[in-house]
Amino acid sequence: MALIKCEGLALGYEDNVAVRGVDLTVGRGDYLFIIGENGSGKSTLVKGFLGLIPPVAGKIEYGDGLRRGGIGYLPQKTDIQRDFPASVREVVLSGCVSGGLHPFYTREDKMRAHDAMMRLGIHDIEKKSYRELSGGQQQRVLLARALTATKTLLLLDEPASGLDPDATEELYKTIGELHRRDGVTIITVSHDMHALAAEAEHVLRMKTSPVFYGTREEYLDVCRRKGEGIG
Amino acid sequence: MTVIEMLRDPVLAKILLRALFVGAAVSVSASVLGVTMVLRRMSMIGDGLAHAGFGALAIATLCGAAGFETEVSIPIVMVTALFLLFLSERGIMGGDAAVAVVSTGMMTAGILIFSFTTGYTADMCSSLFGSASILTVTDCDLWLSVALSAAVAAVFLLFYTKIFSVTFDETFSRAAGVNVWAYKIMTAALISVTVVVGMELIGSLMISALVVFPTLTAMRLCRSFRGVLITAGVSSVLCFLVGFILSCELSLPAGASVVAVDLTVYVAVSAVSSVRGARRRRRMLSGR
Structure with a gap:
């Protein structure tokens, strides 16, 4: 049983759907990176996970002992x-x-x-x-x-925004330790490709709907093939 | 007549103590509610509501509620407070513009109503600038302020943890399952009562000073939220007592003299803490 399971999830308001078609499972011990441009629906998706806005379509389920209010949230x-x-x-x-x-x-x-x-x-x-x-x-x-x-689950929204490079590295190292040593499941919304390459297990790239969802290796492969590099 | 002389006369003593209690209750309530309002950048709402209080008083007078002006004004100000919350929450109008519109609108309504009915009177002046005499504080004000201080104390004791959380981080609190909306409404209702009860004594143009100054003073002195709350409450009451006694001794209007003491204390505390801060920085820079 997964901690969070989304099926065909769409979020937003009646005339303005900010997120659509998200199918995703976050299992215990996972480390998921959510990336995307500004306005790609990342923050809306975070609000959906937290239960702050109800789905307009599809569903979002919590399991494995996770309650809706039981997510450890780090807002911006x-x-x-x-x-x-x-x-x-x-x-x-x-x-x-x-x-x-x-x-x-x-x-x-x-x-x-x-x-x-x-x-x-x-x-x-x-x-x-x-x-x-x-x-x-x-x-x-x-x-x-x-x-x-x-x-159980930490949900981090741009945890390193406004930090200098040293502090950013230090913070991601700490988050990585919480994941590896203490087995905390982590969902991070971030632009930081270095942290992604070093720590993530799964990657979700958003552009209103998911444009990529898979493991870190698959994502880095895609990036390399496109010649984008990781950074 | 000095305060001591007034206390010797049983009739005057009763009037004096009544005004003292009402003022102290309003000071404490305004300052502790003020901590959350100032920190959440909502202190202008307090000011707007105070001005709305003047309009509400005029409406109450118009309705012929002589002797019950306060009771009629409170619900009007509460409705105004909810309206302001609604406007800013829905993003219909930016918070400060909404406050400006509502406060000047209610002020205008008040002035128009007064000029059509009673004309510019001493009553009107005292609601704007605070009463020149403490005789205007009624038994009804006394009971209202007892109820107000009990309500504020109960809310802060029962919901302290949530008040801190909502003030510090609204989104986090909402995600943790706290009903943030309920806290906003509760604060708005309590500040409405505070503003109306304090209006007659302090004056609607100055009552928001009691919301702002104690918090700013306390923020200079304390590092923790609990410390700021307690210091703001205590300094607000002390400033009120000093200002009130000064006003009796020097025959000044109570409101202005209380606010003058609040202002003086804030300026003094800021000056001292700036000097200290500069010294500390210099010490750190010189590596000592």
């Missing part, structure tokens, strides 16, 4: 967060937030947040303010928040 950075006064710990803990009425974080929630901070090596800055961190550290904090929300 917002303007609001730039000067937001919050400690690292507060941000990571907010990964435990859910729809039900739970006024306080439980001991387990705090353990999960602590565990995520340890794994990403940010436990020593847990009292620091989020706004005072470097871009790379901020992404690490948001990654820890996503990891607090899930043990």
Whole structure:
């Protein structure tokens, strides 16, 4: 049973379908890269995975113990967060937030947040303010928040946008480790071809509908044949 | 007459304490709601609603709701708040343009209604600039502010984790299953009540200062969200008390004097933290 299974999935609004004809399965332990130009429907597909917009056609199913709210999501950075006064710990803990009425974080929630901070090596800055961190550290904090929300599946939307090359490499290395060492399933939306070549297992290239869906090797083959190179 | 003298007279003491309680409740509510509004770049909505409050008051007067102006104004301002949310959510009109349209529209309605009915009166001035005397605070305002502070306290205690999450990252919260819309409506409703209750004492042109200044001051001082919330609430009440006592001692309008204290504290705190920040940077640069 797959974690996420889409059949003939179309997303968007009645007069404006942004994504159509997506057939795809994401199994446990997979690492899927979603690439495509701006406006190719990547972000819409992400919203569909998260259940933020309902399908206009086809279906999307969750299985293997994954609930709709159980995806660890790393959204793109917002303007609001730039000067937001919050400690690292507060941000990571907010990964435990859910729809039900739970006024306080439980001991387990705090353990999960602590565990995520340890794994990403940010436990020593847990009292620091989020706004005072470097871009790379901020992404690490948001990654820890996503990891607090899930043990199963991370969905990362342009995780390295705005980072310098060193920080980008470092971040993808960390994500790769979470995948290999901890067995976390990963879906990444990104332009980063180096990370794709190094880490991905499957690749989905979008242009409203999928133009390529297969393994990394197949994708790199296609690129080579077209003489595009990988970068 | 000084505050001490007023407290010696049982009748005056009652009036004074009533105004003090209403002002303190409005200060706390406005500042803690203000933290989420300022951080989400929604503080202009507070300002817009305050101006809408003036129009609502005029409509209430027109309806002949003498003595119940506040009760009639609250639902009108709430509807305005929901309308603003709806406009910005649907992308019909950019947030700031929508606020400008609604606030000037309601202001205009208010001025027209007042000039057709009672003419420009002291009442109208006090809703705009804040009351010159604390006599205008009624028992009804007192009960409303008790209910308001209880509601704000309950909401922040019960939903603290969600309020943080929604304020910091709306998309993440929505994906985690939080009903973001419900929080927006709740904030809008509470800020509407705050604005209307505080309007008579502080003045509708200045009430949004209570939404903005305490948060800005607290953001200079604190690094965590919880710290900012608590500091904003405390500094808002302290500024209110100092401003209120000054206004009694110097016979100034309460609203302007409270806002002047808020402003002074913000400028002082910013100055000190800028100097500190510059020193820290210099130390880091010189490698010490």
